Amino acid sequence: MFKELDPLLHSELRLAVMSVLISLEEADFVYLQKQTGASPGNLSIQLDKLNAAGYIEMEKTFRGKKPRTVCRITPRGLEAFRSYVEAIKGYLEV
């Protein structure tokens, strides 16, 4: 029996964001945008979804006069990502 894939992670941009954050303590919006190649609007929407699900936490700060959003993966997000990778491996029989 295959495990059901987490629909929140089974999307290109959200999965890309989680894959970047899994290797890091934290990353800001510009860094995530550069790494994923996403448009600011789309990235913002997907980050909000991950934040609402409790997979990431977002901290809005200022660098000088410019607003800055810093993202971190949460323990819940870490667990969801781990389960997702296990499920994918099950499908592919890796």
Added chain:
Amino acid sequence: MTTLVIKAMEKVLNEKESLELITRMIDNTRKGMEKNAARPMLIFGYVSVLTALAVWFAIRQTGDYMYNLLWLSIPVLGWIIYWIMERGKTRTQGASQSHMGKIITRIWILLAVAMFLCAAAAFLVHPFPATFVITLLVSVGVSTTGLMVLYKPFIVCGLIGILLSFAFLWVDGINTIPLIAIAFVIIMVVPAHILQCAANKKLRSDV
């Protein structure tokens, strides 16, 4: 293979693509970290070497040992150059911090405080083997960094530095200063350039 459609406008992934995406993103993030990892070591390495040569030249020309105060410019100059370079990078590339990077930064801050106290003690306590202690601390820092990220050139150059630092217990006077410059080249500049070259080579091979 199952394929889920999450929502219109969002790219649909199959399982193979998902795994490839995860691998690619983690790999890109790691390569980005490797590319930037050498920068602080290169900056502080070159600033230390140039300061050593400046102190040596100034004392040789004037005979005034107060020029030893120039050593205190290393952390100030190093941080200013690093801050300027990082600020430019952050504007265009964004900022990130790895778990390992955070721990390594904390270790180097601790070592920098210890080095500063040693430098201060050298002005107050005579004789004080400041060159020995500072070179030893920097070497331990480089080796520790190498052991944490499992990078051999850092471990080897750090260990060479630890051995070299004991030579400063026997060398005295103005001739110590060019030896400090050489030691910093071996301990910091050489391994940082090796890391930089390796990271650039890896990035080029991916293009």
